[in-house]
Structure formats: structure tokens, C-alpha cells
Amino acid sequence: MTTVAAPSAGTALDRVDGPEKVTGRARYAYENVPADLAYAVVVQATVSRGEVRAVDADSVLQLPGMIATIWHENAPRLAPVEDAELTVLQSPRVAYRGQVVAVVVAETLESATEAARLLRVDYRPEPHDVELRPDHPGMYRPDHVNPNYATDSELGDPDTALAFASVVVDATYTTPAQHHNPIEPHATVALWDADGLTLYDATQSTSGVRATIAPLFALPPESVRVISPYVGGGFGGKGAPHAQVVLAALAAKQVGRPVKLAATRRQMFAVTGYRTPTVQRVRLGADEDGKLSAIVHEAFEQTATIKEFAEQTTVVTRMMYAAPHRRTSHRLVRLDVPVPTWMRAPGETPGMFALESAMDELAVACGIDPVELRVRNEPTIDPERGLPFSSRNLVACLRGGAERFGWAGRDPEPGVRRRGRQLIGTGVASSTYPVYRMPSQASARAEPGGGFTVRIAAADIGTGARTVLTQIAADALRVPPAQVRMEVGDSALPRASVAGGSSGTASWGTAVLRACEGLMDALHRRAGDVPPGGLEASADTAEELRSQRPLSRHAYGAQFAEVGVDLDTGEVRVLRLLGAFAAGRIINPKTARSQLIGGMTMGLSMALLEESVMDLEFGDYLNRDLAQYHVAACADVRDVDAFWIEEEDPDLNPMGSKGIGEIGIVGTAAAIANAVYHATGIRVRDLPIRLDRLIGGGI
């Protein structure tokens, strides 16, 4: 039993579920086919505000294969909960165009689709308001911003400091709405039986879906089981259940049969969340040497009328750079729009586009190298919380990245480097992401026949979590990874936190490690003897997390971009993208690299392409498919690379790791926009960097 194995953590173990995935044996939510299955298709509101007056349910019921039409007048009643996104089909109100107003259930997907198409819904429409403007009279101050940060912050006297600063940057930046677009659309198969409700769901948190859905149906949590072993990407869009989960459960209850419901790609643009558009004003005050005296960052964002989601856009600014005088704020307006949600690094992603663009503008205004400017403003402690950093290696990332990128000797003059008809430029931006850790439970079991089974309701949404947890467990058990069977993705397993906030490895890894340690102790007490029934130990990390000392914990990085801009057409090509990261101990260099360059690629896509266009007349997002909502293609991503700096930080978790799922997207768009400025002399403050923003901008 006590085989001595070389540590697995730190090695590039191949994904343990790779063979299942490439051979098609991995079963995703939509692929579950319980006996007697029926298919549900949603009907979406065609007005953006108003009331459903009538649904002509009877006429579609005549169609072949139809089982039921469910709408607010005949839907089962749900228990009232705070989250109105989930209390579906309970009222005639339409809060946004695309909201689900009915669901049809039929014997086949084709019949249900046809019935949904034919169903006549009569509305009493009202004028809508879907335009985000910073001067909107409905702007208000939310109680807090996601997940639980103070809405505003202020230190010193930023207005006076700005008035007396030698150099001031005052600029407004905008980012558009963006949709997650994971490769696997949201899907749920719901099944009721004597034990309660089973949901096969595509989710980032089986425990979370259980906890959220159970009260809606007035069930105790143990009567709901959520199964989600494989998920085809989430990016935050599957972080919390959306309407389709409730609709599937509600439809299955109504028709007394298992029901399958998937969102189509086009439906996803209304019903599964998105990143709010933002308008951000940044003011920086500095002396001639670029030393900051004041930082002010104000964000204006939208949320839905039925649910508040307040993106924490300026929270990152509270910690990035030193300055005695500072202010951050968030204002929201409730519009007749779909419900925004978490999307890869909510807050940091739009916020750092603005802050890091402004830092570049300050570098230009002061005539200081942008790497050097950031180094000069490096704080010694967290500037607003007053706490020491557990570790902070931003400067090492900036310096190390600059060296590897070939930054030295960069001519700061914009618009002067030509290669044929291309203007060439380089840019830099910082990256960062907080270190979160959430309570989780796990169990570890020595099997009588040899080998170990480790269980936790974690979610592997393509990140490699199953693989990394296997490595953590193997090391704790002192066996090779092949002897560990990792079970995740089922709410019947020990409760785990969401695959969100880049917290999975830290949160689940701690629980897995503690369970394995407990099992090793138990085995030790039995001199290694495994009883015929096996031997099991479990762990709960709630206590351990409570005793964590207060420190400012963040991962850092620096991203460097080289772009070529076609002088005549404004086409931007990102010629090189290099990320340097300091994120604690990297447990699996292969999956880590994929996360980091994946994030950077998504950042490139955000910089140049991604934009959900609001149709002001009809009140919905216009470009609702992948032919019109452009995600970067391989041809857009030429040379992207990431490396990391070894970082020892004993104040994180037993693995010494920081999260890496989100930091890769943070700062990328600013690095590219800064490179575009260096190439062309045009400062693009509104994403994405469209062709016509450069040509109209004066190349």
C-alpha cells in the first residue's frame, strides 16, 4: 500500500478523462435518454416589455406528437424565491425580449420545435428601455457588487489631488455586452421519481444547482440529485442555474415524464446570461515621474429589471497601484434586457481594460516606459485594505515578460514602424485575479482490492480539474495517479463549491488533500490493512478556511502584444501575444498552459471581435449566432504563449496554488489596444477595435 511514488503535482499529467472524451464515451447532459423521454422547446417573448394576454395552447395541442403547452396560467406553482430569473412561467409579465413565455412538450424534438414555432402568443406590449447611458436617470447605487464587495470606496482627497497633479489622464472607455458561447449549449434532462428530482445538467456546480432548485419545488436538498460529469465549457455562463433548468424540471413535473430541454445557440443570447456592457471613466493624477497621486475609476453598467447583477468592474483598481488619494464606484441601471451574469473574470476583465489603457495613456503623457511606470507605482501593501500581500510578483512578471518578449529598447513613438503596408506596435498591460477559496467536502476511500477512490462534487468544465485533483490525491496518498479514481460532477458526492472565481483547485484540492490525509492516518493506525469493506475518510474544510489569516491574496501577470495594423484597411493582426504569470505553484503545467493561453485567446477575441449588438428598436441582441457574433478563429491567433514565475506562497492553501482559470483574459484587451496605439497613434477606447474605428480614427 505504501508504494513510494514520485510527486505527481508539478508534472504534465495527461488529462485522465482524455480517452473518454476523444472516444465519445464521455456522456454530456444532453446525451442522457431515460425511458419515456419527452422533449421540451421554449417559446420566447417577441416583445421586450409588457404582458402575455393569451396563449393559444389548444391549437398546437392538435399537432401530432404534442403532449403539453405550459405557460403562466397552467404551469405548476413554484415556491417564491428571490431570484426572479428562476421563477419561470409564474406571471404574465415580460421583462425582456427573449424571455421564456411558454414551453411546449412533445414526443420528439422536431414536433416540439414545430409547435413552439406555431404557438400564438398575444401580448400587451409596453415601450421598452434597453440603452445603457451613463447619464441615464435610472442609474442607482447597488448595495454591494458581485460577489460581496463594497459598491464604492474612497481614500484621501482624490479631487484635490487631481486638481494639483502635474499630469492628468481623464478618459472614458466602453466595453460591449459579450456572450460566453461555450461549445456545449446549456442542456438539462429532468426526471421525477419516488425519490424526488434528478437533473442531468450542464453546470459548473452540481451542489449549487441542487441548493438553488430544491426550494423552488419545496423539496429538501437531498431529494434533488444533479448529475454533470462532463461539461463542454462554461466561462461563468453555467455557474448558476438559468431558466432552462427550472423549465425542464417544471415541464417534467407537469407531464409526468422525463423531459429534455436544451437552449439553442440563438436562444443562449437571451436566456443564459452575458457580460454587461460597461462605460468607465478613469482619472489618473501623477507627478512628472509618473508617480500616481490619485486614481479614480467609475463604472456604469446595466442589469435586468427582474434581477440585479452588479459587475465589480472597479474593485480591481482598489488594489493594483499605489496612490494616496483614490475613489472607485459602481452605478447600475435596470433596463428591459436579459439578465447579465458572471463571465470569465467578471469585474477584472472590463475593469482592467480601462485601467490598463489609462496607465498606457499616462505613460505616454509622462514620457515613461509603460513597464517602468507600473513598476514605479507598485504598492508595498494592499493600498485600500491596508493588508500585506501574501505574495505579489507583478514586477517580476513585468520584468521577466519584457525580457522574453524583447521589450528593451522599444521606441515609444507611435505610428512610425512600418513593415510593408503594416504599421507595427507593441503594448503591455498587467493582469491580476483574486485568490478565492470556498468550503468544500471530500471523501477518500481505500478499496479492498487495491487502489483508491476519491469523491467530491467538483466540476470539470474542461479545465482539467479531474486531472489536477487526481494528482493532489495521488501525492497525499503517496501512490501514482493511476491508482486513484477521481469521481466528480454529481451532487450525491461530498458537497463542493462552484467551478468559479478560479477557486476550484484551491477549494476542492484542500478538501481532497485533507480527506486523503485522514485516510492515510486511518490506514496507518491499521498498519496498512484495508478491511474487506474498504476504508474511508472524509473532510470538510469550512473550519480550516475560517482560520485563514487576513491577507491580500492575488495572482498577477503581465501581457505583451505585438500587432500589425494594415495602413489602408485598418485590419489588426496580433502577431505575438506573450503572458508572464505568477500564480503560486503550478500543479499541472500542461492544463495550466491551456488555461492561460485559452484566457489570452479569449482576451484577443474580446479586443478585436466580440460584441453583442443591442437592437434599440426591437430590444434584443441582434447578432445571435456564431456567424455574426465573432469569436476568434485559428487564423486570428498566430503566436500565443505563456510562462510562469515560480512562486512560493505558504499562505494560500496546502498546495500553494493560485487560480489560473481567469487571469489569462485579464489585461489582454488593454495590451492589444495599447499596441494598436503604439502602431498607429490612434487610441481606441471603445471595444472591440473594429476596422472602421481605426480608418475613421485617422490612419
Place this chain on the structure above:
Amino acid sequence: MDFLRPVTWEQALAYKAERPEATPIQGGTDVMVEINLDKGRPAALLDLNPVAELTRWSTEGTEIRVGAGVTYTRLIAELGPLLPGLAQASRTVGSPQIRNRGTVAGNLGAASPAGDAHPPLLASGAIVEAESVRGTRMIPITEFYTGVKRNALRPDELIRAVRIPAAAGPQYFSKIGTRNAMVIAVCSFAVALHPGERRVGTGIGSAAPTPRRAPEAEEFVAAALDWEGRSPLDPGAARRFGELVAGAAAPIDDVRGRADYRLHSLAVMARRTLGWAWNDYTGRGPA
């Protein structure tokens, strides 16, 4: 919705005569998208895939007759030297999977102003071979596009082939999109030199209600080029050519780009492609 599946061309024509409202379908890369997006639902689909003869191309004199079922992938692989402009445009269509299914005839049937095949067909002076039970019509490409997503086909007619003069001189296609692949054109442009006739052909895509030529630009540049002496392209003439091409367009603002950007980039593409073509003609190699 009825699904009609003729196995011979005669059968196909008979079906179309009987059911003129039927939408012909070949690769389905346009038709199926429209259906999936619920932009109208045809009463019947007329599946031309089983009609094997449509997948053939042949040389008839100086003309290449491309059957309505020849995919972009095959066009690129088999007809590149004969129809370089069309082959270049074909390479920019969608993804490899789309090119394996999509056809030039399908592009013509859909007649979207953004279709990639249209500009090179205009520049080389293609002829659409349309047929019905009543007989065959040879429709010059300039008369084929009649409005946004509308063409000159009569209700009972099917496209049997596209007849394209084999390139008698250099041809180029250029396209601008917001993404570097798999993108609908913001605008596009094709040029074809016809040295024997001392003539230049043009085609503009995605910058007017229909694909169209730029006749004034063609006339101007045909006269300005030194066909005999093959002297280098005069930059002033190239610029003027670009302006005249832009002048022939009538773009709109939409999600993909602003009208003024389209005019600007059309002029750029016209200048560039003319430069490439002229360099080829004069033996100077790529610009």
C-alpha cells in the same frame, strides 16, 4: 414541407415546372441556414444532389462550364489555373466543411450581395446557364442580379451550370472581414485583366443592393494602362481607379461595417488588386 428528390436533370426540371415554389437545394449552406433561422419556410425543397451530371465541369472552347453541383473545394483543387479569380474567392468561403458542401450555383441562387463568388463572376463576364422544361437561357451575369437576394431566374428555371471564360490574363480577388477566416465579407472586390481585348473586368461585393461591376472604372483604367509597352502602373491612375470603383458602390451601414469604411476599403482593394494583376501581366512579379 415536401422534399423532392429527382435523380435526373429532366426529372428535376419537371419537378420545378410542376412546383415552381420549390426551393432548389445543393450543399444547403445557404438554404438550411435560412430555414434554421426561420426566415421563411419553403413549401418544398428540390434536392439536386442526386443529379450526378451537375457535379461535372468541362472545357468548351475558351469557356469553362462549371456544373451547378461542383463544390468550392473541387473548384479550388481542379480549376485554380483556369479560373484563378473564382478559385481565390472560393478559398475565402466559410470553413473547409462549408467549402466541401457549398457551390457557386448555390451562391447565385441565394444572390446575397455578400456572396463571395459574385465579384469574380462579374469580373470575368460569366454566363448563367438557366434551364426549364421550356428551354435554355444564357443569362449574362450583369443581368442576373436583380435586387437584394433576388435574381433573374424564372419560377420554373434551375441553374444548370455557370459558363466562365477561362482566364486570359491575371485575376485577383480581395475581401475584408472583421475576422481573419470564416467571415461574411464587409466588402469584397475582384479584378480580371483581358489583355486580348485591352479590357479590365471588375466586380464589387457587399457594397450595394446587388453585386455589381464598376463600368466607369473599367473604361478609365483600360484606357490608362500601357498594354503594349507594359510600363509600370501609374500610381495616379491606380488611385483614380480606386475612386471610380468606390463611386460605383452604394453601401449601407450595418453590423459588419460603416458605409464610409466600405467605400474606403473598396478603393484600397481596387488599387491593390489592380496592382497585383498588372505586375503579373508585366512580368514584374508580386507587388
